Amino acid sequence: MADSQLLTDVRALVGREYGRVYAWDEVNAPMIRQWCEIMGVDNPLYTDPLFAANSVQDGLVAPPAMLQVWCMEGFHLNNYAPGSTTENPYEVLKLIESYGYGSVVAVNSELTFKRNVRPGEKLYYTTRLDSVGDEKTTGLGTGFFVTLVMSYFVEHKSGDEEVGELLFRVFKFRPANPKAAEAAPAKVETAPVVKRPKPGMSDDTRFFWEGCDAGKLLIQRCTQCQTLRHPPAPVCIECHSFDWDSVQASGRASLYSFVIMHYPEVAPFDHPNPIGLIELEEGVRLVAGLVGVKREELSIGMPLQLEFKTFDGELTLPLFRALSLPAAE
């Protein structure tokens, strides 16, 4: 049961508004261009003035998902733009922590937009402690869901205009076991949802990933000598022909080797993380995650069946499931 004094102190903070955090710079083209490059965004609406001028936007706009970026601290910790509040919008977390809820994990980061922002506009945000839920117990441990709402404004002489909002929710908890505590990110201010790393793709390999998107595991085949190859390459290792197509793997496979990753615990992966070197029945190997397997039952040579899973709504990966076990994980 939560301490009654804690509940009283926390409730007193709910609804509190925290002062402005200003952007270091006005919305600007160089920052937009670099962000797009890093994130792999190639929409010319953000970077091509001519294209943007002829679009319904009638000129360049910043990518909406950059909203949070403009008001971030500098390279150094807590290096906020001049004039920013010195209040700590996360003070409630310190308060909860003082009652022994030492761990934190970010659970939601949701952006909503009222309009696009444009180069030249200057932003700031204010923070409101929206809610602190009742004490809850999850797989991680026991604690409180804390929701903060950051409102983003564009400064105008005629009065500031709200352009968007960030809902940020964390779970501040006392871990069910110490291992789970280590797994949780320690720093909430910079804990956006971490996605699976996307593979680099080239003209030699794109067909494989497009196949995954379509639910097909494709193996590259030399059309000259029919040799199958993985990983894909521009030329046949046997006859050096540049001509190739692909065949769809049956999905039946066996475990050639495996590891179980424990450390370092890098987001967004679950740990322990079993990963296999998979030998497809067609004879080529690939590396893929293992699902539905128990540690004590993992053994080289065990039969596996292909399945696909889409991560973060955008990356489809082949995974392999132990055939001898029921489908439930």
Place this chain on the structure above:
Amino acid sequence: MTQSSLSGSAAIVGLGATEFSKNSGRTELRLALEATLAALKDAGIDPSEVEGFSSYSVDKVPEYEIARLLGCKDVKFFSQVPHGGGAACAPIMHAAMAVATGVAKVVVVYRAMNERSWYRFGSGSYGFASTPIFENVNYGWYMPHGLHTPASWVGMFAQRYMHTYGATSEDFGRVAVAVRDFAATNPAAFFYGKPITLEEHQASRWICEPLHLLDCCQESDGAVAMVITSAERAKDLRQKPVTIKAGSQGITSGQQIMTSFYRDDITGLPEMGVVAKELYRQSGLGPEALQTAIIYDHFTPFVLPQLEEFGLCERGEAKEFIRAGHHARGGKFPINTHGGQLGEAYIHGMNGVAEAVRQVRGTAVNQVDSVENVLVTAGTGVPTSGLILGTA
């Protein structure tokens, strides 16, 4: 009778190093210069005489800056060998080739790094981008699944090796225990005075099954440098010459960087086999002519197939070699007498070359008797390299 113009042409005549630590507290450039100046002083050669440099990736200290600060005026040879620890022996080979061909009379090789305090190779977060250059595309087969650390890549080979030959985690542990025993009596080692037991190895936490924490080398800060010149000049210098009897790099079929998972068999290290064959060819020596070796030990499992590739034991029988304690103190073929990268420090293999130099000079803290020839190997699982160093 030697078999090549490289063998015996050049010698290591100077050796320098910084202390090895977890946080050097100074720049890599400074570490490189401290080690280089110490090596030149050890050799009794003036910095202005240096005509060549060699290091290897991912050393961030450029040779031109060292040359500028040393006051070199006539530098005609410089190389930086790719593939990290796999290159650890290659700069000495490159230097020997430059000396043997007369391109450069004095060459400095160095490796300086604040690997532990500035960046960490085992972090699992390397920020590969989406540009379709080969490296990004290649790691795309592994990173999305979370197979993203050197330990995880080595683990995949190790699991198959165990399955095929019946080696066990305890066999890997026996490698760790032996090198930590040597480290315990090496004052330069990070783990000086801190031996481990096999039970402690087995009880250490998993990093990536089948690898325990104590199967994995340290991460370290430090620098090592050496001076190479002709065997002829070496005779007149102040240190006992350490002759470069053979040097080779190695790439072979199905070669990748840490992920050569697609070969018919993944229980060997065939690129090290290429190196072994060439080292023996150049030197005219065989395994029986070696008294000790520095076997690259970033992770214990890869020590075993290296012993096999060099013919120090039969294929699949390294576990018997290890169980008999041949590799340990008092054994018939002690290896990694400085404590290895598990015990002394992880200076990307260059500290292992340094130990080979000391063994040939007869100045090692854990000196092996009557050393004439020492094998040194470089990083495994990647394009690699090796050396045989010996008495003149």
